[in-house]
Amino acid sequence: MNLSDPVESIKGVGEQTLKKLNKLNIYTVGDLLYHFPREYEDRSKIRKISEIEYNEVNTILAKIGTLPQNLKKGRQILTKVNLRDDSGSLFAVWFGQPYLKKQFQLNDTYLFSGKVTFKYGQIQMESPDYEKVAEDQNIFARPIIPIYPSTYKLSQKIIRQLIRNALDETQNQLIEFLPLWIRKKYQLADYNYSMNNIHFPESDQSYFIARNRLVFEELFLLQMGLMSIKNQMDQKRKGIAFKSISELGEFIRSLPFELTSAQKRVVEEIKKDMISEKVMNRLVQGDVGSGKTIVAAIALFIAVKNNYQGVMMAPTEVLATQHYQGLAPILNQFNIRTGLLTGSLTKKQKENILKQIKEGEIDIVFGTHALIQENVAFKALGLVITDEQHRFGVRQRTILSEKGSNPDVLVMTATPIPRTLALILYGDLDISIIDELPPGRQKIDTYSVNSSYRHRVYQFIKKELMSGRQAYIICPMVEESDDQELQSVISYTDQIKHEFEEYNISYLHGKMKPKEKQKVMEEFLKGEIHILVSTTVIEVGVNVPNATIMLIENAERFGLAQLHQLRGRVGRGQFKSYCILITDSKSKVTMERMKVMKKTNNGFEISETDLKIRGPGEFFGTRQHGLPDLKIANLYKDISILKKAQEACIEVLNMDPNLEKEEHQLLKSRIHQLFSEKIKEISL
Numbered sequence: 271m272n273l274s275d276p277v278e279s280i281k282g283v284g285e286q287t288l289k290k291l292n293k294l295n296i297y298t299v300g301d302l303l304y305h306f307p308r309e310y311e312d313r314s315k316i317r318k319i320s321e322i323e324y325n326e327v328n329t330i331l332a333k334i335g336t337l338p339q340n341l342k343k344g345r346q347i348l349t350k351v352n353l354r355d356d357s358g359s360l361f362a363v364w365f366g367q368p369y370l371k372k373q374f375q376l377n378d379t380y381l382f383s384g385k386v387t388f389k390y391g392q393i394q395m396e397s398p399d400y401e402k403v404a405e406d407q408n409i410f411a412r413p414i415i416p417i418y419p420s421t422y423k424l425s426q427k428i429i430r431q432l433i434r435n436a437l438d439e440t441q442n443q444l445i446e447f448l449p450l451w452i453r454k455k456y457q458l459a460d461y462n463y464s465m466n467n468i469h470f471p472e473s474d475q476s477y478f479i480a481r482n483r484l485v486f487e488e489l490f491l492l493q494m495g496l497m498s499i500k501n502q503m504d505q506k507r508k509g510i511a512f513k514s515i516s517e518l519g520e521f522i523r524s525l526p527f528e529l530t531s532a533q534k535r536v537v538e539e540i541k542k543d544m545i546s547e548k549v550m551n552r553l554v555q556g557d558v559g560s561g562k563t564i565v566a567a568i569a570l571f572i573a574v575k576n577n578y579q580g581v582m583m584a585p586t587e588v589l590a591t592q593h594y595q596g597l598a599p600i601l602n603q604f605n606i607r608t609g610l611l612t613g614s615l616t617k618k619q620k621e622n623i624l625k626q627i628k629e630g631e632i633d634i635v636f637g638t639h640a641l642i643q644e645n646v647a648f649k650a651l652g653l654v655i656t657d658e659q660h661r662f663g664v665r666q667r668t669i670l671s672e673k674g675s676n677p678d679v680l681v682m683t684a685t686p687i688p689r690t691l692a693l694i695l696y697g698d699l700d701i702s703i704i705d706e707l708p709p710g711r712q713k714i715d716t717y718s719v720n721s722s723y724r725h726r727v728y729q730f731i732k733k734e735l736m737s738g739r740q741a742y743i744i745c746p747m748v749e750e751s752d753d754q755e756l757q758s759v760i761s762y763t764d765q766i767k768h769e770f771e772e773y774n775i776s777y778l779h780g781k782m783k784p785k786e787k788q789k790v791m792e793e794f795l796k797g798e799i800h801i802l803v804s805t806t807v808i809e810v811g812v813n814v815p816n817a818t819i820m821l822i823e824n825a826e827r828f829g830l831a832q833l834h835q836l837r838g839r840v841g842r843g844q845f846k847s848y849c850i851l852i853t854d855s856k857s858k859v860t861m862e863r864m865k866v867m868k869k870t871n872n873g874f875e876i877s878e879t880d881l882k883i884r885g886p887g888e889f890f891g892t893r894q895h896g897l898p899d900l901k902i903a904n905l906y907k908d909i910s911i912l913k914k915a916q917e918a919c920i921e922v923l924n925m926d927p928n929l930e931k932e933e934h935q936l937l938k939s940r941i942h943q944l945f946s947e948k949i950k951e952i953s954l
């Protein structure tokens with residue numbers, strides 16, 4: 271039996287079960303075997319009824335004391351069974367499952383596991399899991415029992431049995447694909463042993479040994495997949511070999527500031543990629559306000575001076591316009607023609623700019639995802655830059671690239687991620703990090719207060735406004751519906767108008783037309799608006815160096831990464847800046863977040879702590895990147911295994927870049943199996 275065989279070849283999988291398994295995304299024997307337990311029940315902890323802990327999940331070994339009864343409780347049927355052991359008795363109850371009545375025979379022995387409460391003078395176990403125990407069965411022989419993730423009406427018992435059958439049927443036929451030298455070097459258990467012990471561990475220790483191997487396997491395969499894809503892309507696609515530009519020095523000297531050494535280093539890395547004939551696929555990570563935009567401008571300059579066009583795509587119209595307005599004047603001085611393409615242009619304007627792009631009359635286009643539409647064609651696209659905040663998928667990047675002939679690609683992100691994780695999330699890209707802020711930036715002082723301080727905070731804002739600065743307020747939001755968002759931003763603005771009578775206050779929200787948003791942003795940038803009340807639409811990338819206060823209402827609504835992003839809107843110039851977080855929440859997670867925000871301004875440190883507090887979660891989910899899901903590894907907890915897996919991966923690829931050696935053949939086909947979708951995409 272093979273892992274790729276259909277799951278219905280396992281004993282016990284009939285038509286109905288198959289449907290349920292499919293709902294769990296289980297189609298093959300391999301899918302079933304890789305459906306790992308979410309936790310384990312340790313039966314060595316079975317309790318006597320007399321020793322039960324109330325309001326907790328308990329496991330008991332008990333006999334059916336009386337035949338089950340179905341009772342009417344309101345509209346529902348309650349099934350009630352008396353259970354007893356030699357120390358006492360209790361009732362098991364289930365709602366809405368009348369068929370259970372026929373399930374139990376007097377005096378049969380079962381293991382029951384469920385929460386126990388004391389209600390109406392009776393001890394009750396609520397909706398327990400149950401499993402029949404045969405007379406001669408020694409349930410303590412293998413005391414650790416797997417509990418599987420949500421099973422769409424497949425009981426634990428059935429799924430456990432199916433996996434048992436699958437293991438029995440594949441017993442010792444699972445073919446080891448990790449090369450022996452890797453298993454030796456990293457002390458990894460054998461494949462069959464690991465599979466058996468992850469599902470039915472013989473002991474705690476054998477579980478850990480099995481898990482260690484399977485986590486390594488998962489991360490190693492993912493990293494191998496990503497790196498081999500990257501290798502293939504590098505080998506397959508010949509890119510543009512840009513020439514070094516003598517005018518570049520003059521361009522850089524013309525900037526109003528000197529580049530930081532981190533910017534210089536990243537510019538060198540980009541230049542090297544652009545000059546080589548390899549297609550550049552590089553990620554530039556930089557903390558908020560670290561000066562990524564100018565690095566992008568330098569890359570665009572090189573492309574244009576080599577007679578190619580460049581494009582820079584941003585996630586919102588406000589940002590695209592900001593890039594355009596900020597960079598066009600600098601580039602224009604060097605006879606570079608720029609344009610802006612967004613959704614809110616008139617039909618005429620759009621036609622006009624599309625024509626200019628096509629005929630090469632525009633050298634650099636800034637824009638939103640309007641750029642990836644079919645009607646956008648370039649004369650000679652040489653460089654694609656996307657300013658991403660986890661917003662574009664790989665697919666969108668690819669569509670844009672396909673508008674040129676293997677153009678170089680630069681991806682910018684302000685979400686700092688620890689390097690090891692970046693290698694997993696962006697494993698198909700080379701990584702550059704701007705780990706330094708421009709000189710003169712001061713620490714943004716951060717305070718967290720409860721709402722009783724609001725008035726004092728307003729006084730503080732007034733003081734800043736009086737000295738010519740500006741403020742952002744992220745307003746409270748009751749519910750996440752569009753209408754309510756609108757309501758709360760308008761009523762909040764009205765409210766504070768009384769407080770700040772002599773100042774101009776305006777607001778921004780997600781439902782505004784891009785043109786209106788743009789107008790407000792421009793007025794704020796010019797200093798005509800003093801306080802900008804906003805929902806989180808300003809979250810990313812907005813650059814108004816004169817703004818020095820960021821007040822965030824209901825700060826508990828946001829994750830750390832988001833709070834850091836929002837705070838990053840201030841402290842972007844020479845003025846001392848402040849971030850004030852208002853929250854009445856006393857939850858542990860909120861308190862922890864506030865503490866971190868007060869302690870540090872460093873995005874990398876914050877993202878590491880974020881990981882610790884909430885785990886990798888959605889943010890680090892691999893699915894959105896078109897990669898296989900992680901089934902067992904936890905990118906935070908397993909960071910040390912991740913490092914080993916990355917090290918092993920580099921070692922294998924250095925030794926055998928195309929996996930041609932005999933000992934790597936099984937590994938190669940396993941990678942192909944897992945990454946077939948992605949590999950197909952590349953070979954298109």
Ligand SMILES: Nc1ncnc2c1ncn2[C@@H]1O[C@H](COP(=O)(O)OP(=O)(O)OP(=O)(O)O)[C@@H](O)[C@H]1O
Nearest residue numbers: 527528529530558559560561562563684708811813
């Ligand atoms: N080397 C430098 N010296 C002084 N100021 C700089 C330097 N580099 C960039 N700046 C300025 O710093 C500010 C922030 O730069 P930029 O908008 O590029 O940040 P960013 O990295 O895109 O940040 P975010 O992700 O928060 O948008 C801008 O006003 C820019 O002009």
